[in-house]
Amino acid sequence: MTKLKPGDQVECRIKSAAIVSPYHSYDESKTFEVIAVDNGGCYLYVPHYYLVKGSVVLDAYRRKTLSIDPKFLGEQFVYILENLIANIHQQTDGVFCKVCNEFYQFAEPNRKDKTFICFSCRANPYR
Ligand SMILES: [Zn+2]
Numbered sequence: 001m002t003k004l005k006p007g008d009q010v011e012c013r014i015k016s017a018a019i020v021s022p023y024h025s026y027d028e029s030k031t032f033e034v035i036a037v038d039n040g041g042c043y044l045y046v047p048h049y050y051l052v053k054g055s056v057v058l059d060a061y062r063r064k065t066l067s068i069d070p071k072f073l074g075e076q077f078v079y080i081l082e083n084l085i086a087n088i089h090q091q092t093d094g095v096f097c098k099v100c101n102e103f104y105q106f107a108e109p110n111r112k113d114k115t116f117i118c119f120s121c122r123a124n125p126y127r
Contacts, residue, residue, distance in 0.1 A: 004042050004088065006069070008034045009096075011087035012044075012080065018053040019078065022086035029086065031096065035077060036066040042085075043068070046076040054078050097121055 004010070012019045013026035020026055032044035043066060046055040055078040063073050089096075094105040097118035109116045 004034050004037045006035055009089040010034055010085045012084055013086050017051045019080055019084050035068045035072050041079060041081040043077050043079050045072055046078050052078050
């Protein structure tokens, strides 16, 4: 499997608010930001509006041990094994448009809040 690094995005399958194997049936698919990696898995940032079973709040001790970006202190994260990753979008690969959710290869965030809105959506917000 591709070597993950903090900042990469991974797609996971969710069923009843739990991250499940990509081979199981699922309710929805969500993309998470990787905040740390270890030998067998990775730590994913869980935004407060996501409900994910097993997510815990990042405390100062764990943040330091895992060298996680201080901006994630007090935020929720979940640890998963690599086999639960359905898809990987490496940081250098591109970004998702915040509006239409299309993935744009080689694109970079173009908004102040570090998100990206593609040309089509900027040109026509109602498309
Ligand atoms: Zn778009």
